[in-house]
Amino acid sequence: MYSPLSLQHVIKSPTGLVIFPLIHSEDPTPIQLIQDSTRIFGNPFYAAAFSESGEAISIYLQHAHFNDQERGDRLLKSIQKQAESFGIDRMRLVGKFSASGVFISYIQNDFGKFLIGSLILSFVLLFFIFRNFRAALLPFLISLTSIVWLFGLMGLLGVRINLLSSLLPPILFFVSMSDAVHLMNALRKSKQSDVKNQIKYALGIVWIPTLLTSVTTAIGFLSLLWINTEPVQLLGLFAAAGILIAFIITFTLGLLITSLAPFETNRQILSLSPKWVEILIGKRKLITILGLISVVLLIPGSSQLRIDAYLRDDLPKEATVRQDFEYADESLGGSKPYEVRVEVTDTTASIWDKSVMDEIVKIEEYLLESYPIAKVQSPATIVKYLHMANNGGLNENF
Numbered sequence: 001m002y003s004p005l006s007l008q009h010v011i012k013s014p015t016g017l018v019i020f021p022l023i024h025s026e027d028p029t030p031i032q033l034i035q036d037s038t039r040i041f042g043n044p045f046y047a048a049a050f051s052e053s054g055e056a057i058s059i060y061l062q063h064a065h066f067n068d069q070e071r072g073d074r075l076l077k078s079i080q081k082q083a084e085s086f087g088i089d090r091m092r093l094v095g096k097f098s099a100s101g102v103f104i105s106y107i108q109n110d111f112g113k114f115l116i117g118s119l120i121l122s123f124v125l126l127f128f129i130f131r132n133f134r135a136a137l138l139p140f141l142i143s144l145t146s147i148v149w150l151f152g153l154m155g156l157l158g159v160r161i162n163l164l165s166s167l168l169p170p171i172l173f174f175v176s177m178s179d180a181v182h183l184m185n186a187l188r189k190s191k192q193s194d195v196k197n198q199i200k201y202a203l204g205i206v207w208i209p210t211l212l213t214s215v216t217t218a219i220g221f222l223s224l225l226w227i228n229t230e231p232v233q234l235l236g237l238f239a240a241a242g243i244l245i246a247f248i249i250t251f252t253l254g255l256l257i258t259s260l261a262p263f264e265t266n267r268q269i270l271s272l273s274p275k276w277v278e279i280l281i282g283k284r285k286l287i288t289i290l291g292l293i294s295v296v297l298l299i300p301g302s303s304q305l306r307i308d309a310y311l312r313d314d315l316p317k318e319a320t321v322r323q324d325f326e327y328a329d330e331s332l333g334g335s336k337p338y339e340v341r342v343e344v345t346d347t348t349a350s351i352w353d354k355s356v357m358d359e360i361v362k363i364e365e366y367l368l369e370s371y372p373i374a375k376v377q378s379p380a381t382i383v384k385y386l387h388m389a390n391n392g393g394l395n396e397n398f
Contacts, residue, residue, distance in 0.1 A: 004059075005023055005025060007046070008020065012393075039395065043388075045381060051331040056327075058332045058333075079093065092324035094328045102320075108161075111161055118173040119173070122140060122173045122174065125177075126177065138180070139184060142176060142249055147169055147172055149249065150238065159234065164231045164232060167235065172243070176250065179246060180250050180254055182209075183202060183206055183250055183254060185206075186206045187199075199255060210250075210251075214244060218240035221237075221243070
């Protein structure tokens, strides 16, 4: 753990090393507080642990690698409990576990919203299409069964829901609903009185197109396996599996249910006006030209797309974790360090040689001047500190 409260100020004197606390925290005198403040904010090494206003300090805690969120949560609760016992009522926890815990809670909430929302929206759309309760219920049940099968398979395999896999319910609902609607529409058009002949007629119309659509869509999701990111790979794998599961259910259980429980509707399902065909054929040149112009005009827009890798920005602005991270970035020099490895190519030289150290100092100065970096720590920092300690401990010698 690195904390300004545990740092010692070292001065080399003729009689030896003089060591005293950087901050006199136990019954300090007014003079000691003034001296501590002057020493801290006059030295960039010490001041890096404080906010510019002096109202906050940063404490770095390095812990062992945790394989699960529960151990991280226990650590966070222990820190909060200790802070409360010392009367610290305002503390900002910034790190992997504080953020991942919030993301997990949002995933759980969003997953429930996605599931309920997709259920309601899919049923509303089905009722709007068929204008019949039974007709809307049948494909709805087929979609719901597909979801149960997929999540049951994921549960048996020990797969956990993450930020991306929480999108599986709406994806699978509407893909499976599409298969069911095509099948039911084919059964509705059948004039056969025998159930067996109705099924044969429906399969002759929709079997091949629906199979090709499901396979190509599944292949599209499987292409995500080429992305070397596990959550994306899991989304592609189980989305493809869910699409194929939905196809199997639609043409087995779904086919039997829809054929054995026929529905009647007096309205044609989303009929297309013949006038549209006349307009399309009559204005084909104009429509083609307008389509090409729109493509040309929008091509430059694709070059303006940028990748957003800041998960923090996906959190609501009022989220405590997001505010804590923003405070650390703005007032404490950032929340996530960037590490640079420096190697000496000359095998006869050492990193502690003056010529090498001068080059490291140049790198530090370049980073501080050219980039929004609040603090840099390197081997040169150690050398500067030793130089300060060897010359009376004065800040100007750092």
